[in-house]
Amino acid sequence: MDELIFFINRVLISGTVLGSIYALGAIGVTLIFGILRFAHFAHGDMMTMGAFIAFVLATAMAAMGIILPLPMAFVVMPVAMVLTAFIALGIDKGFYAPLRARGAKPVTLLIASIGVTLMIQGLIRLIFGSGTQSIFVAGESKDIFRLDMSWAGGSRPINITEPQLIMFVVTALIVVALHFFLTRSRLGKAMRAMADNADLAQVSGINTALVVRVTWVIAGSLACVAGTMLALDVALMPDLAFNIVLPIFAAAIVGGLGHAYGAIVGGFLIAFAETLAVFNWTAVLRPLNAILPEGMALPANLALVPTEYKLTVAFVILVITLLVRPTGIFKGASS
Amino acid sequence: MSAASTPPATGWASPLRRGMLLFAAMFVIVVAVGIIQGTASILLILTQATAFALIALGLNIQWGYGGLFNFAIMGFLMVGGASTVFLSYPVNMAFWQSEGPMMLGRALAAFLVGVALVVLARRVDRIGITGKWRTAIIALAWFAGYVIYRTQIDPAAAYIESTAGFVGGLGLHPVLGWLFGGLVSAVIAFYIGKISLGLRTDYLAIATIGISEILRALIKNMDWLTRGTMTVSPMPWPTPLPQQLQATGMSIPDSFMYARLMFLGIAVLFLVVAFILVQRAYGGPWGRMMRAIRDNHISAGSMGKDVTGRQLELFIFGSILMGIGGAILATFTQIFDPSGYQPINHTFMIWVMVIVGGAGNNWGVVLGAFLIYIVWVISDPLAQLIFLNLSQLTSAIGWGAIPEIDSRALQMRVFVLGVVITIALRYAPKGLIPEVVRRG
Numbered sequence: 001m002d003e004l005i006f007f008i009n010r011v012l013i014s015g016t017v018l019g020s021i022y023a024l025g026a027i028g029v030t031l032i033f034g035i036l037r038f039a040h041f042a043h044g045d046m047m048t049m050g051a052f053i054a055f056v057l058a059t060a061m062a063a064m065g066i067i068l069p070l071p072m073a074f075v076v077m078p079v080a081m082v083l084t085a086f087i088a089l090g091i092d093k094g095f096y097a098p099l100r101a102r103g104a105k106p107v108t109l110l111i112a113s114i115g116v117t118l119m120i121q122g123l124i125r126l127i128f129g130s131g132t133q134s135i136f137v138a139g140e141s142k143d144i145f146r147l148d149m150s151w152a153g154g155s156r157p158i159n160i161t162e163p164q165l166i167m168f169v170v171t172a173l174i175v176v177a178l179h180f181f182l183t184r185s186r187l188g189k190a191m192r193a194m195a196d197n198a199d200l201a202q203v204s205g206i207n208t209a210l211v212v213r214v215t216w217v218i219a220g221s222l223a224c225v226a227g228t229m230l231a232l233d234v235a236l237m238p239d240l241a242f243n244i245v246l247p248i249f250a251a252a253i254v255g256g257l258g259h260a261y262g263a264i265v266g267g268f269l270i271a272f273a274e275t276l277a278v279f280n281w282t283a284v285l286r287p288l289n290a291i292l293p294e295g296m297a298l299p300a301n302l303a304l305v306p307t308e309y310k311l312t313v314a315f316v317i318l319v320i321t322l323l324v325r326p327t328g329i330f331k332g333a334s335s
Numbered sequence: 336m337s338a339a340s341t342p343p344a345t346g347w348a349s350p351l352r353r354g355m356l357l358f359a360a361m362f363v364i365v366v367a368v369g370i371i372q373g374t375a376s377i378l379l380i381l382t383q384a385t386a387f388a389l390i391a392l393g394l395n396i397q398w399g400y401g402g403l404f405n406f407a408i409m410g411f412l413m414v415g416g417a418s419t420v421f422l423s424y425p426v427n428m429a430f431w432q433s434e435g436p437m438m439l440g441r442a443l444a445a446f447l448v449g450v451a452l453v454v455l456a457r458r459v460d461r462i463g464i465t466g467k468w469r470t471a472i473i474a475l476a477w478f479a480g481y482v483i484y485r486t487q488i489d490p491a492a493a494y495i496e497s498t499a500g501f502v503g504g505l506g507l508h509p510v511l512g513w514l515f516g517g518l519v520s521a522v523i524a525f526y527i528g529k530i531s532l533g534l535r536t537d538y539l540a541i542a543t544i545g546i547s548e549i550l551r552a553l554i555k556n557m558d559w560l561t562r563g564t565m566t567v568s569p570m571p572w573p574t575p576l577p578q579q580l581q582a583t584g585m586s587i588p589d590s591f592m593y594a595r596l597m598f599l600g601i602a603v604l605f606l607v608v609a610f611i612l613v614q615r616a617y618g619g620p621w622g623r624m625m626r627a628i629r630d631n632h633i634s635a636g637s638m639g640k641d642v643t644g645r646q647l648e649l650f651i652f653g654s655i656l657m658g659i660g661g662a663i664l665a666t667f668t669q670i671f672d673p674s675g676y677q678p679i680n681h682t683f684m685i686w687v688m689v690i691v692g693g694a695g696n697n698w699g700v701v702l703g704a705f706l707i708y709i710v711w712v713i714s715d716p717l718a719q720l721i722f723l724n725l726s727q728l729t730s731a732i733g734w735g736a737i738p739e740i741d742s743r744a745l746q747m748r749v750f751v752l753g754v755v756i757t758i759a760l761r762y763a764p765k766g767l768i769p770e771v772v773r774r775g
Contacts, residue, residue, distance in 0.1 A: 039537040095757055107404060107536045108760060111690065114683050115756035121679075122750025126743050246548060249541050308556040315545035322534055322542050 001154040003284045008158055010283075015268075015275040017164050017233060020171035023267030024226035025241070026251035027178065027260050028219035034195030034258030035215045036096070038109035043223060044245030045120040046088060050224025051231040051240060052124055054080040055135050062137045071142075073135045074166055077228050081221035088220030089213060091116055117242070124238045133236040135228070142232075163232035170225060175264060178218075182260060187214055195258045247274070247311065250318035256328025265329065270314050277305040277313045354698050354768045361706055368713060375588060378595035380712050381705075385602040386663040388704035391688040392606075392613055392697060393656030399695035399770065400622065401649040402629040404540040407527060409681040410547035411520045411654050413554050415661030416671045417561050418519040419512030420504060423571055423666070427503020435499055438491035445487035449480025495559040501567075502560055509573040510601070513662040520658025521651050523550075528650040532643055547682065555673040568670040574598050602663055606701075609656055614697050625649060679749060684711060687752055691759045693766025702768060710755065711748055718747035 025047060032040040051073075057080055058072035068075055095112055136142065145165070146157035182188040187210070194201040194211050202208050227241055234240075251270045255262025281302040305313060321328065369377035390408065397403040430436070456476030459469050495501065531542045554561050561567070574597035580590035616622050628635040628642055636642045665671045684707065692703020722744055726737040737743070759766070 033537075039541060095761075098761055102764075104760075104764070105536075107540075108764065110537055110540060111686060112757055112760050114686070115753045115760065118679065118683065118749050118753030118756065120753075122746050122748075122753060125746035126750060129739055130742055130746065246541075246545055250545070253538070253541065306556070309552050312549050312552045315549050318545045319530065319542055319549075322538055323530060326534060326538060 005154045015272040019268035019271035022251045023264040025248040026263035026267045028222045029252040030263040038106040041113040042116040044241035045117045046223040047227030047241035050084040051227035054228040059137045081224045084224035085217040085220035088216045135231045135236045167229045247314035250314045254321045256330035259330040262330040274313045278307045278310045375591040382599045384705045384708040386660045388701045390657050390660035391700045391704040393653040394689050395700040397653035400625045406540045407543035407547035410550035411657035412661030415516030415658035416665030418516040419662035420567050420671045422507050422515045423509040423512035424504025426506045430499035435495045442487040442491045445484045449484050452476040452480045492559040501562040513659050516662030517655040517659040520654045524651045524654030528647040566672040570669045687756045693768040695770030696768050699768030714748045714751045718744035
């Protein structure tokens with residue numbers, strides 16, 4: 001039983017946490033690619049920016065002496081989402097729209113988004129320094145729930161933290177909301193039409209400028225959610241999401257660029273592949289030692305990949321996907 | 336707007352006049368920085384800028400000539416650095432007299448067994464196994480090969496790390512190490528190119544960034560070969576070190592100046608040779624063919640050009656220059672530190688150099704490399720100066736001084752780089768010295 005609990009703690013929970021973050025980030029990347037046809041490299045830094053906006057708002061609330069049972073950064077998240085969405089719109093207007101108007105190639109837009117990445121990162125480090133901050137500003141502690149498993153014969157509990165629990169709920173809500181938006185609302189249908197065939201969508205009278213704006217609003221606010229959640233789960237630092245922007249791209253590509261559902265699938269796929277690859281299988285298979293003959297005992301570490309190479313797993317999956325099925329699991333768009 | 340549509344261009348529109356003016360301006364900047372920061376300091380900046388110019392020329396071959404989207408520059412710089420460590424770092428007797436070489440030999444054998452397994456598995460269609468079964472067998476062979484290799488390399492790595500530290504070098508001349516860096520980069524580029532050149536723009540960029548990160552993870556964690564995060568230093572110089580000059584009785588400032596001057600001489604020699612070769616290749620039939628492929632690979636393909644093969648050529652040639660440049664950088668700083676490599680400093684900055692300078696124009700790329708590197712270096716002290724003055728102002732009006740000025744000023748570099756790239760893309764998308772397109 002303990003082995004199973006260990007597996008749940010180490011693989012199921014952390015895989016779901018990572019998967020939620022990858023999926024939320026990858027939805028934004030994939031929507032931008034579907035509508036605007038370029039790889040928006042600055043998406044990771046939009047996540048970090050969202051987290052820092054939540055941090056500033058939470059600090060301001062805490063300074064006013066407001067203490068709530070939930071983490072403050074989570075409470076202020078809706079406001080932070082709106083702000084991040086506005087900034088995303090501003091970035092588009094300032095940096096990408098002029099290039100699009102000139103008819104620049106997707107490659108130029110990708111390089112421009114690297115420029116935006118550098119500017120956001122420079123600004124964040126300029127204002128907040130390059131150290132690590134705690135987003136629990138009011139001195140709240142990170143609550144850990146321990147599910148007692150003694151009724152099932154386990155000696156250790158299943159551990160889950162409050163931010164992780166919130167994250168599961170929020171991700172599920174967002175995915176459902178996005179599903180209804182894309183399938184039921186006029187705008188959502190217009191977005192899907194434009195992702196499918198931009199020229200045809202324009203000819204059939206879809207307001208493409210509006211669709212572009214909505215895309216940035218959705219991508220920006222989701223980036224803010226993902227960044228804040230990641231900061232609540234780990235810690236807040238300027239390269240918070242820059243480090244995971246490549247797995248996010250991997251998730252979006254594996255799912256098929258342009259497909260929102262593909263991004264969710266890809267996100268969880270990459271996250272579980274990473275977690276399973278570095279998971280030490282000996283911890284689960286140890287009972288086998290009793291059955292195995294002498295001298296065949298399991299080694300102390302049976303992880304498929306050493307922990308240092310965890311992120312490499314995502315890149316390997318990415319490269320293999322690009323080679324075997326360049327447009328992803330669900331057939332994605334191309335630039 | 337473009338120089339191509341009005342052939343008899345004059346004034347600012349003439350590429351030659353424009354180039355000469357810009358180079359003159361850069362010369363003035365170099366002299367000014369030299370006067371403010373001292374001769375030894377500007378020599379340091381110039382030497383590193385020369386290495387970056389070499390790397391930028393490499394990217395220009397790939398992107399400017401061929402339109403290839405290589406974002407794996409950091410990987411090649413690391414490969415160049417690691418190769419030159421292997422060749423030119425002094426011999427580590429503790430390793431050669433231990434069990435280490437034997438164990439590494441076994442690991443190599445295991446690796447070859449794995450390769451043989453995969454090769455055999457790929458050919459099972461000859462005995463009638465095709466389709467999904469063949470794919471499954473190939474996947475299984477990969478997995479088996481990986482497990483076999485891991486069973487040998489893990490103990491070998493642990494043994495070497497605990498007894499000898501790391502493999503050490505061969506103690507050869509550093510210039511040989513640079514050339515070796517270029518060679519290893521070429522081999523790796525061949526495989527990367529084989530894997531990824533079938534992909535298009537954005538996908539190719541993301542794939543190469545991923546590969547570069549894989550290379551970084553490998554080099555950083557293969558402690559037995561590269562000493563990983565413990566870093567290798569001091570790396571030997573091809574020319575006398577300042578300390579050696581001091582031993583002959585030279586004063587300390589002079590010794591730094593002369594030592595760096597000699598190093599700079601060798602680096603510039605490499606740059607000039609590479610430049611002449613690259614420039615000649617551009618003007619010749621080979622360059623014309625490459626541009627034809629870049630501008631319209633479909634029609635070039637239909638004219639009988641081997642598009643993927645030629646692009647692989649470009650990718651390898653460019654990577655050789657990147658490997659050599661990376662080796663020069665590591666040698667010059669005397670330290671090989673895998674954690675010191677960052678995509679921002681070692682991939683994006685070089686892209687900025689090429690784009691700001693003018694993709695496709697070698698003169699422009701060299702200008703861009705020197706200009707951006709100098710901007711990168713001086714934006715830190717400049718930001719510090721601004722912050723110090725601002726800090727005095729804010730404390731004077733009672734807001735208190737700005738904290739952590741040093742680290743904040745350092746971050747301004749990244750911001751400035753971002754501003755430069757976005758401004759350049761918007762107002763001078765073809766670069767400071769655009770490619771000269773001759774028609775007719």
